[in-house]
Amino acid sequence: MLIKKIMRELFPFYFKKFIDSDQYWKQRYRFSGNSGRGSRGRNAQIKADFINNFASLHSVESVIDLGCGDGENALLFRFQEYSGFDISQEALKLAKKRCENKVGFSFYILDSSFEREIEELNSKNMLPKLALSLEVIFHLVEDNVFEVYLDRLCMSSTQWVIIMSSNFDSRAEGLATTPHVRHRNVDEAMKRRGLTKVREEMAPAESFFRQSFLIYEKQ
Numbered sequence: 260m261l262i263k264k265i266m267r268e269l270f271p272f273y274f275k276k277f278i279d280s281d282q283y284w285k286q287r288y289r290f291s292g293n294s295g296r297g298s299r300g301r302n303a304q305i306k307a308d309f310i311n312n313f314a315s316l317h318s319v320e321s322v323i324d325l326g327c328g329d330g331e332n333a334l335l336f337r338f339q340e341y342s343g344f345d346i347s348q349e350a351l352k353l354a355k356k357r358c359e360n361k362v363g364f365s366f367y368i369l370d371s372s373f374e375r376e377i378e379e380l381n382s383k384n385m386l387p388k389l390a391l392s393l394e395v396i397f398h399l400v401e402d403n404v405f406e407v408y409l410d411r412l413c414m415s416s417t418q419w420v421i422i423m424s425s426n427f428d429s430r431a432e433g434l435a436t437t438p439h440v441r442h443r444n445v446d447e448a449m450k451r452r453g454l455t456k457v458r459e460e461m462a463p464a465e466s467f468f469r470q471s472f473l474i475y476e477k478q
Contacts, residue, residue, distance in 0.1 A: 280404050281346060283439050302466050306393055306423060307335030309460070309472050313421065314338060314389070321387035323415040325369070325408070326395035330354030333364060340387070344369040369411075377414050390416035394470070396424040400441040405448075413452050413477075420454060422473045423462065442469075449475050 313319070320339040327333055327343030329350050334357055341364045345351055351366045358364045380386050392412050399405040412420060422445055429442035436442065446456055454475040462470045 280399050280401060280439065283398075303331050303335055305463060305466060306332055309423075310391065310421065311335075311337045313474070317388070317419070319387070319389045319419075322389045322391055323387055324391040324393070325412050325415060326392060327351075327354055327366060330357040330366070332393055333358050334361070339363050341365070342367065342387075344373065346370075373411055374414070377411075381414075386415070386417050388416055388418040390420045391422075392420070393423045394467075396422060396445060397440055397442050399443075400439065405443065409448055409452065413449075413454060416477075418477055420449070420475045420477075422449075422475070423467075423470060424473065425469050426459070426471055426473060427469065445473055449473075453478060 314322070314337065322336070322338050322341055324333065324341065324343045327345050327350075328347075330343070330353060333341060333343055333354060341361070343351075343354060343364070343366045345354070345366070346369050348368060351368060354366045358366075377386070390412055392408075395408070396405070399408055412422075424445055425442040426445045427442055428444045429436055429440075431444075434442065449456065454477055456473060457476045458472075458474040460472045462472065
């Protein structure tokens with residue numbers, strides 16, 4: 260593990276080279292990267308406090324988390340049932356180990372079978388009321404990847420979707436970003452899918468760059 264991490268830092272052109280969103284995150288975890296500082300320490304606690312308070316207020320007992328990463332966020336959540344999905348097998352290994360003592364917490368690969376699995380849950384009235392997306396959207400730089408991800412996110416719950424993300428168009432603002440970051444107008448994308456924003460709360464500026472907790476509800 261340490262050798263992989265050293266190699267990643269010594270040869271960034273190869274190990275950190277950006278090709279596409281899928282490849283970037285799989286390779287990042289494969290060579291001992293992690294979900295990033297937003298999922299560590301105080302930042303992770305800020306997310307957990309917001310999500311746990313919402314769940315308590317609305318009696319939400321189960322959730323689907325789309326883009327769960329290495330499980331650092333999940334470790335702090337208080338749900339009876341938690342289903343985390345991610346494209347990286349390496350991230351899921353870390354998440355399963357990290358949350359091995361949390362009863363009711365499960366982790367799955369996010370692949371082409373996802374829609375079928377969600378439809379099956381829906382047919383059995385087993386979909387949760389809430390779906391989560393925490394600091395994922397601005398890492399989806401390709402339009403098709405972004406659109407498919409939001410479709411999957413919106414079909415993953417019966418009532419609410421909570422997104423933690425920036426909520427502006429960086430290209431429209433002419434804002435330069437790193438290759439694996441693209442800020443999006445989330446409100447417009449969710450409105451196209453028929454969801455209504457019921458609340459927006461800015462995250463602490465010293466911890467998160469222009470990010471908010473965005474709560475959307477299905478009609």
